[in-house]
Amino acid sequence: MIIQFKDxxxxxxxxxDILSKEGFEFIVIYGxxxxxxxxxxxxxxxxxxxxxYLAVGEKNLDRFYDVCINHYPEAAKLKKDWEVLFDFLRxxxxxxxxxxxxxxxxxxxxxxxxxxxxxxxxxKDSNQKLFLLGSSISIITSKxxxxxxxxxxxxTGSIELKPVSFFDMKEFFKxxxxxxxxxxxxxxxxxxxxxxKIEGDFWKWLGxxxxxxxxxxxxxxxxxxxxxxxxxxxxxxxxxxIANGKTKLNEINDFIKLKRTDISPYLRNLxxxxxxxxxxxxxxxxxxxxxxxxxxxxxxxxxxKFIYPNLSSIEEGILDIADIKSRYxxxxxxxxxxxxxxxxxxQKKFSKVGSWWHKDKEIDIVALDEQKKEMLFAECxxxxxxxxxxxxxxxxxxxxxxxWNNNERKERYAIFAKSFKKKIKDVSLFDLxxxxxxxxx
Numbered sequence: 001m002i003i004q005f006k007d008x009x010x011x012x013x014x015x016x017d018i019l020s021k022e023g024f025e026f027i028v029i030y031g032x033x034x035x036x037x038x039x040x041x042x043x044x045x046x047x048x049x050x051x052x053y054l055a056v057g058e059k060n061l062d063r064f065y066d067v068c069i070n071h072y073p074e075a076a077k078l079k080k081d082w083e084v085l086f087d088f089l090r091x092x093x094x095x096x097x098x099x100x101x102x103x104x105x106x107x108x109x110x111x112x113x114x115x116x117x118x119x120x121x122x123x124k125d126s127n128q129k130l131f132l133l134g135s136s137i138s139i140i141t142s143k144x145x146x147x148x149x150x151x152x153x154x155x156t157g158s159i160e161l162k163p164v165s166f167f168d169m170k171e172f173f174k175x176x177x178x179x180x181x182x183x184x185x186x187x188x189x190x191x192x193x194x195x196x197k198i199e200g201d202f203w204k205w206l207g208x209x210x211x212x213x214x215x216x217x218x219x220x221x222x223x224x225x226x227x228x229x230x231x232x233x234x235x236x237x238x239x240x241x242i243a244n245g246k247t248k249l250n251e252i253n254d255f256i257k258l259k260r261t262d263i264s265p266y267l268r269n270l271x272x273x274x275x276x277x278x279x280x281x282x283x284x285x286x287x288x289x290x291x292x293x294x295x296x297x298x299x300x301x302x303x304x305k306f307i308y309p310n311l312s313s314i315e316e317g318i319l320d321i322a323d324i325k326s327r328y329x330x331x332x333x334x335x336x337x338x339x340x341x342x343x344x345x346x347q348k349k350f351s352k353v354g355s356w357w358h359k360d361k362e363i364d365i366v367a368l369d370e371q372k373k374e375m376l377f378a379e380c381x382x383x384x385x386x387x388x389x390x391x392x393x394x395x396x397x398x399x400x401x402x403x404w405n406n407n408e409r410k411e412r413y414a415i416f417a418k419s420f421k422k423k424i425k426d427v428s429l430f431d432l433x434x435x436x437x438x439x440x441x
Contacts, residue, residue, distance in 0.1 A: 008040055011159065015044035018129065018157065019095070025129045026119055026154055030140040031161035032274055032297075033224055034193035037133050040161060041097055048129075050095035055103040064098075082111075086118045090126040101132040102139040112143065116150040137273045138228055163297060164190030166339045167346065170439045172196070178432040178439070179418070186328070186335045189298035207321035210314055218314055221303050228273045234258065234266055235275075239295065242276065243304030247292040267293060275300060282354035282366045283404045290357070298335060305331060329382060336382040337364050340416040343430065346438060350376065361398050365414075373405045378414040386417035392427045 018025050029037050042052065053067050061080060068075040068085055072092055078084050089096055098104070104111045123130060134140035143149055145158060164171075166185050172195045173181060184202050188194035197216075198205050209215050225232040234256070241255035253263060270276035277296045280288040295301045306324045313319040345353050350367035357363070365378035377399045379391050395413055414428040423429060 008036065008043075008164075011040055011161065012044055014159070015041070019045065019048060022127060024119075024123050024126050025156045026123070027129070027131050028134070028140065028144060028155050028158040029131060029161060030134045030137060030145075030158070032137065033135040033227060034191050035161050035163060036192040037135070037161050038099055039192070041099075041131055041133060045095050045097065045131075048094045049092075050097060051089060051093050052097045052099070054099045055101055057103055058107055060104050060107055082114050083118055083122060086128075087122050090123055090128045094127070095129045095131065097131045097133065099133045100135060101144070102134045102136040105139055105143050109143075112150040116154065119151070119154045136227055138269065141272065162190075164192060164195070166190065166342060167435075167438050169195070173198075178435045182332060182335065182339065183328070185339070186298055186332050187302050191297065191299055194299060203321060203325060206324075210319050210321060211317050213315075213317065215314065217303070217307050218311060221300065221308075228275075229269070234261070234263070235270060238263060238266055238270065239275065239300065240304050240308060242293050242295050243301055243308075247294060249291075249293075252293065279354065281356045281358065282352055282368065283356060283402060292357075301334075302331075333380070333382045336416070337380040339435075340378065340380045340430070341365050343416070343435065343438060344376070344378070344414075350374075356402055358401060361401055363395070363398050363402070366402065368404070372410070373408055374410045374412065375399075375402070375404065376412045376414060377402075378416060380416040382418065384418045385421050386415065386419070388415050388417075388420050388422070388424050388427060388429055391415050392424070 015027075018027060029041060031037055051067060051071055053064050056063065061082060064082075065075070065078075065080045065085065068078075068089065072088075075085070075088060078088055086096070119130070132144065134144065144151055145155075146152065166181070169181050169185060169190065170176075172192075173184065176184075180202065184195070184198060187202070187206070188198065197209075209217060221236075222232070225235060229235055237256040237258070238252055241252045244255070246252045246255045249263070249267075252267075256263070267276060267278075271278060274296050277294055278291050279294065280286060280291045284290055295304070306327075307314065310319050310323075341353055341355075344350065344365060344367055349369065351370045352368040354366060355362070355364060356366040363377055364380045365376070367376040367378070368374070377395055379395050381391065392413060392415065395415070399411060399413075412428070413426065414430060416430045419431050420429050
């Protein structure tokens, strides 16, 4: 049974356009596990004449052959050969989907050359729509999408499926207010696999889940990391360091205490598989030495902050949900900052949106309109009754240190908070009611 999609309207429209085109289409869909790739493609192709195959670790040709026979019994007369089977399918099916394609690459690296031949000699002039899906981002990007790949230049498109935006979460929880949605988002990010697990009150559900001996929370990250790395030990140490606020290279090094180990290759690999992201001040070049490292999604952050240090207590079933709840508001500060940044991006008034820091000074959000030479400086406070006068004074002082078109720029200011003591001039104040307006669009 296919789970009815509650989101992904843009992606579904894109796939619908592809499916309605004349001619051959070869699309790669990739993204971290749990993000909803399979559900997306099965929903998009539900009304087509399709072949769906989930690749495994071995004997993929035998298994694919059996799938073909299940759909078309006459295929039993065919030779068990990839090219023969695809020549047969191009006249029979509208769509062929191979899920977890990286498993076929692991089994036989020559599969890339075989599919090169299939696309060039068999499918090129057909109306076949071929979709290859992958959860191992490192393998898909290096073996399938890289210019050195035998299949480079053959694909007609690719989709990197990312978590659902915070402002699309009403599709999952229509009756919840912004604060309750942020509590959930801090745990699950916009990852559908986790969102659909939550039933009823979030805190009650989480407390109950942590009491289960079989809870998915114990092993989930280990499971995801094994998908990408043979030895995950050093990678886990790095992720733990970042989750605990160690965002600079030297801070991460000091935390993990591994002598004679250059962690730069590990960080590059973590960035490649979308577990870590590197950011620089908005006014800096991407290669700036001021770069900082952050975990790429909230579920990773939550797990290393609240689950990993308490695995023994969870195993014994004695972890008190009140312990997490008491520290959660502080934890949500950075989450609220990210959501506020997304709020500004959705206004579509600025060409670049990011953050800024220099030495001991930091500004949560800085947005640039490079044509009009306008800057927006914003601070985020996950608190009620915020004193906007005090925050604005500090924000203006810090903004004077930002080097960007200093003599001719126009400056604007904004503050995000749960609520404010009072409204003031010279600054845009956004509270949770303003977020509700974005949800309603």
